[in-house]
Amino acid sequence: MPDKDELLYKKRKIFETISDEEKALADAYCEEYKNFLNKAKTERESVAQAIRLAERQGFAPLTPGMDLKAGSKVYSNIGGKALMLAIIGKAPLSDGVNIAAAHIDSPRLDLKQEPLYEDGDLAFFKTQYYGGIKKYQWVAQPLSLHGVLVKKNGEVIHVAIGEDKDDPVFVITDLLPHLGKDQYKKNLGEAIPGESLNLLIGSQPTGEEKDENRVKRTIMKILNEKYGITEQDFMSAELEAVPLMDARDVGFDGSMIVAYGHDDRSCAYAALKAILDLEAPEMTAVCVLADKEETGSDGVSGMQSAMFEDFIEELCEPFGVKPRACLKASFCLSADVSSAFDPNFPDVSDKLNTAKLGCGVAVMKYSGARGKGGTSEASAEAVAMLRSVFDENGVAWQMASLGKVDQGGGGTIAKYMANRNVETIDVGVPVLSMHAPYEIASKLDCYMTYKGILANYKRICQNV
Ligand code: MN
């Protein structure tokens, strides 16, 4: 008979059990994480930061025919928008690889390909939102602009405007409440139409009073002087408007972080940091930082792309191992955020089966909506294996699911990995205000996600 404390399960806050030494490690980890967040506000910036950190740890680009051996550290850069890293293990690749896969794109506002117009003597950029947003959250707050302009000759101009204190910022206006009689009657989803998400970018006219588009002309004059571009260059640009504020501590106790892009950079950074901290693993470790998750994982840099098979194939080839055999024996932690229980909105969650802030990395056996639609669902064997790894390595964790059965649900990249015959389970940081411009996560949960992924990378036992 187990003792009375073990007979019944009780979810506990990490604060109840963590030592002062480990709390200090968690705080230090979160300072690095915040630093990463502030420099990586887009998928492209995340890849650039990740490569910078990886090369410092001895990772080099994976090239065909490369001489790989245990301990080799390699990465593959997918067009600057997705990244895969690996450390070759001591065990043969036919034993499978140990994967942690997260995504580095976040909900935001993309500029349309013909964005610039003038109306009412003001200049604007038209946008199209990317991923699932609540449109009303993106008005009346400063936004910065990140991305690339690619000229016809192939020259790439990197843009990040608004991050420097002296930079201008951009804002989408909202209607004053005094004139909001009709707007108030609309439902939340319709009160701010997608076509009204237009960034205010200037008001100063150029040239003669009789001229047309004088404010628009001012904007193009400034952009031409700064970047050497003309209006047509927007057609081959990827510019993203993102929330301006850097990551900050939340609460008098500073126990939480508010930031843009916890989904999914809290898990992407955890997976990246884990593989960077890993030395001479038994099993080959693979870290995937995918793009396009928020729009369905389609496209070259998304998790449905063949980029992943190609990477596995290049790892297997020097050892004469069949990639399919390697995948079949592999295991994947799909590292993505989960929704934390929010006492302000208790009705949407099953309290018992929802992650609680500060109770550790959330493990989701399945995602999906209603009748588990669209989930790959991990096996009970995989959950048991992970329980054992986490418990033996002091990783605080909790089971979770996303919302009440009939309320809705969400997906991750788990199913795209599982459909490749890789046993896959979702783990990640519980988040409040998910998909809002600023999301909230517990520092200790962020740290435990890193610790959990690292423990799995270090695992010696075979995959399930
Ligand atoms: Mn996500």
Ligand code: MN
């Ligand atoms: Mn998301």
